[in-house]
Amino acid sequence: MRKVVLITGASSGVGLALCRRLLEEDDALHLCLACRNMSKAEAVRTSLLASHPAAEVSIVQVDVSSLPSVFQATKELKQRFQRLDYVYLNAGIMPNPQLNIKALFRGLFSRNVIHMFSTAEGLLTQNDKLTPDGLQEVFETNVFGHFILIQELESLLCHSESPSQLIWTSSRNAKKSNFSLEDVQHSKGQEPYSSSKYAIDLLSVALNRNFNQQGLYSSVVCPGTMLTSLTYGILPPFVWMLIMPIIWLLRFFANAFTLTPHNGTEALFFLQTSTLKMSLPLMVDIWPDDPKKQTKREIS
Numbered sequence: 001m002r003k004v005v006l007i008t009g010a011s012s013g014v015g016l017a018l019c020r021r022l023l024e025e026d027d028a029l030h031l032c033l034a035c036r037n038m039s040k041a042e043a044v045r046t047s048l049l050a051s052h053p054a055a056e057v058s059i060v061q062v063d064v065s066s067l068p069s070v071f072q073a074t075k076e077l078k079q080r081f082q083r084l085d086y087v088y089l090n091a092g093i094m095p096n097p098q099l100n101i102k103a104l105f106r107g108l109f110s111r112n113v114i115h116m117f118s119t120a121e122g123l124l125t126q127n128d129k130l131t132p133d134g135l136q137e138v139f140e141t142n143v144f145g146h147f148i149l150i151q152e153l154e155s156l157l158c159h160s161e162s163p164s165q166l167i168w169t170s171s172r173n174a175k176k177s178n179f180s181l182e183d184v185q186h187s188k189g190q191e192p193y194s195s196s197k198y199a200i201d202l203l204s205v206a207l208n209r210n211f212n213q214q215g216l217y218s219s220v221v222c223p224g225t226m227l228t229s230l231t232y233g234i235l236p237p238f239v240w241m242l243i244m245p246i247i248w249l250l251r252f253f254a255n256a257f258t259l260t261p262h263n264g265t266e267a268l269f270f271l272q273t274s275t276l277k278m279s280l281p282l283m284v285d286i287w288p289d290d291p292k293k294q295t296k297r298e299i300s
Contacts, residue, residue: 002030002056004084005272006077008064008146009091011040014169014223014268017261018088019044021269023052030056032081034073034091036063064091064145067133074152083164084156086272089146089200090169093138094193095127128192136185138192143199150207160215166207167271170220174198219271223264 005022009015010033019031031048035041041059048057058080062073077084129137135144150157150166157164174197178189186195200220207218 002028003086004030004032004081005086005088006032006034006060006084007088007090008034008062008149009169010088011035011037011044014261014264015088015090016044018090018265018268019048020051021262021265022272023048023055025269025272027052027055030058032077033057033059034062035059036061036069036091062149064149065093065131065137065141067140067145067148070145070148071152074149077153078156081156083159083162084153085162086165086167087150087153087157088167088169088268089149090268091146092142092169092193092196095129095137128186136187136192138196139185139199142193142196143203147203157216158211158214160213163215163217165271166204166216166218167268168200168204168218168220169268170200170204170222171197172222172224174201174222221267221271223261223266223268 007015007018010019010031019033022029022031033041033044035044038059038061041061045057045059049055060073060076060080061069063069131137131140133140146168157166171193173194175191175194176198178186178191178194179198179202180186180189180195183189184195184199186192189195204218204220207216211218
């Protein structure tokens with residue numbers, strides 16, 4: 001029986017690169033591409049099947065920034081599948097990122113240059129907006145829409161005899177300083193992307209605490225600093241020409257600079273292929289009651 005892998009945001013970037021890598025490893029998978037743009041999703045499906053004709057690739061339309069779309073997608077998925085083995089919660093946005101030029105050049109000549117480039121901390125701000133659901137767009141897209149997706153698919157995910165795995169695309173930019181329980185949607189700040197990724201990390205911990213015994217396991221992964229259409233849109237082309245030599249040089253000192261979506265899928269790919277080849281136990285990050293003492297434990 002084919003293992004079923006659901007991937008949100010599968011039509012470009014990390015999601016598309018992940019689809020290709022997974023099928024290169026095991027073309028007996030059933031990949032379900034959860035995408036907002038159906039024409040792009042169909043083009044990806046055709047391309048994947050052309051290179052891996054033995055695979056099974058299907059599509060479901062879902063816009064995680066719209067709750068009606070999420071509910072419709074989960075209804076379709078429950079009609080198609082009896083279980084989901086892996087769910088990659090990868091779709092996400094960083095709307096209209098704006099660069100703080102002063103912070104950039106100040107950081108270039110400081111001892112924190114590697115940290116600055118690998119996390120973008122203090123460099124980027126975004127203009128968020130409300131969705132028709134009345135939620136902040138970044139929060140709903142990156143966090144809440146995916147949470148509702150999981151909640152609605154619980155019957156396909158929780159099987160203690162054969163565990164399922166959630167794998168979130170998080171970020172090194174996830175900073176506690178940008179997150180507040182009093183403003184979980186980050187409606188009052190200027191770094192909603194960072195806040196949303198930190199919320200994902202917290203949510204993953206909560207999911208493990210509540211669902212491990214039911215056979216559902218959650219992990220978060222940072223794909224690293226990549227150059228994609230989103231990244232290139234942050235700076236004018238001539239600025240990229242100026243700083244690219246610096247970025248390539250920094251690769252010798254920090255493994256966070258993955259640069260390409262293919263490289264960025266490494267950790268996501270590892271979580272999938274390692275569990276295809278072995279059964280649990282796995283090592284999963286957890287936070288005890290004291291958040292200063294983050295530890296790991298073995299799931300049996």
